[in-house]
Amino acid sequence: MALTPEIETLIRRLPKVELHLHIEGTLEPEMVFAKAARHAVTLPYPSVEALRAAYAFGDLQSFLDIYYAGCDVLRDEDDFHDLCWAYLERAHADGVVHVEIFFDPQTHTARGVPYATVHRGLRRALADGQQKLGISSAMILCFLRHLSEEDAFATLEQAGPFVGELAGVGLDSGERGNPPRKFERVFAAARALGLKPVAHAGEEGPAAYIREALDLLQVVRVDHGVRCDEDPALVAELAARRMPLTVCPLSNTKLRVYQRMEDHNLARLLAAGVCVTVNSDDPAYFGGYIADNYRAVAAALPLGAAELVQLARNAVEASWLPAARKDELVAQIAAVA
Numbered sequence: 593m594a595l596t597p598e599i600e601t602l603i604r605r606l607p608k609v610e611l612h613l614h615i616e617g618t619l620e621p622e623m624v625f626a627k628a629a630r631h632a633v634t635l636p637y638p639s640v641e642a643l644r645a646a647y648a649f650g651d652l653q654s655f656l657d658i659y660y661a662g663c664d665v666l667r668d669e670d671d672f673h674d675l676c677w678a679y680l681e682r683a684h685a686d687g688v689v690h691v692e693i694f695f696d697p698q699t700h701t702a703r704g705v706p707y708a709t710v711h712r713g714l715r716r717a718l719a720d721g722q723q724k725l726g727i728s729s730a731m732i733l734c735f736l737r738h739l740s741e742e743d744a745f746a747t748l749e750q751a752g753p754f755v756g757e758l759a760g761v762g763l764d765s766g767e768r769g770n771p772p773r774k775f776e777r778v779f780a781a782a783r784a785l786g787l788k789p790v791a792h793a794g795e796e797g798p799a800a801y802i803r804e805a806l807d808l809l810q811v812v813r814v815d816h817g818v819r820c821d822e823d824p825a826l827v828a829e830l831a832a833r834r835m836p837l838t839v840c841p842l843s844n845t846k847l848r849v850y851q852r853m854e855d856h857n858l859a860r861l862l863a864a865g866v867c868v869t870v871n872s873d874d875p876a877y878f879g880g881y882i883a884d885n886y887r888a889v890a891a892a893l894p895l896g897a898a899e900l901v902q903l904a905r906n907a908v909e910a911s912w913l914p915a916a917r918k919d920e921l922v923a924q925i926a927a928v929a
């Protein structure tokens with residue numbers, strides 16, 4: 593269904609908060625080629641168009657294989673800065689006012705790029721984002737769940753000198769066969785350092801993984817979480833606790849969690865009182881940034897202006913911003929509603 597001009601205007605004008613964004617997932621094919629040329633890396637694709645054409649995924653793993661391979665062109669501090677800055681410029685154009693970004697240090701340290709290089713490049717871009725674009729931000733270090741607990745502990749240790757600049761830790765990569773319980777101890781260590789815990793759960797994995805993330809990792813948000821509806825008691829608990837879900841609609845259809853956007857449960861979860869938010873996950877790979885995700889759900893699901901405003905308010909509520917800033921943003925949302 594086409595969007596009405598009123599809904600299109602509302603989506604464009606809503607102040608947006610993005611809570612599920614992998615910075616490595618903002619690596620556009622044009623930047624892959626630019627960075628490859630800079631580092632004299634030969635790519636297995638002849639052109640930007642050929643690389644973009646390879647972005648047809650059957651499931652999460654087929655995406656992750658291409659996503660991790662693309663990261664090979666990110667080698668020095670400027671690369672991480674440029675990647676993050678390009679995202680911030682796009683996000684600004686989409687009306688993003690605050691972002692809590694994920695990054696995957698193990699993807700880079702495994703290639704010999706020091707943790708500090710990644711952190712410093714991202715930090716510089718985020719500082720520029722605050723100063724030049726007025727976008728506030730937070731950094732969330734993600735552990736790769738297909739790797740070992742020991743590797744996650746080593747990563748937390750490498751981040752040691754920078755821990756004061758991190759807001760939280762997350763858990764991503766291939767979900768099936770890598771349950772949250774595998775990382776119970778490293779999450780406890782991260783929480784003891786003052787880091788807020790979040791985890792991908794219930795994207796491809798079962799509702800039981802969401803339960804584990806809540807009970808064992810003590811997460812304060814669930815990333816994706818859409819498979820919660822296999823367990824009605826869990827949905828009721830998420831709603832009662834106002835436990836946020838960072839849902840990524842275009843990701844879910846591109847990775848075949850849902851065959852069609854019309855099948856997505858976002859509107860039903862919202863109506864059930866769950867604190868659902870809209871996010872872009874890996875926008876360079878999934879065909880759209882955050883405003884496109886709002887447009888896609890508005891076009892396919894029973895969501896009117898009031899529900900779109902509620903989604904934007906939920907993201908403010910679910911963020912880690914100070915209360916005074918949350919109040920300001922809620923007022924700004926009300927002003928465009």
Ligand code: ADE
Nearest residue numbers: 614764765766792873874
């Ligand atoms: N890493 C980047 N995007 C991801 C996703 N959607 N699920 C799990 N790991 C990821």
Ligand code: ZN
Nearest residue numbers: 614764792873
């Ligand atoms: Zn994700």
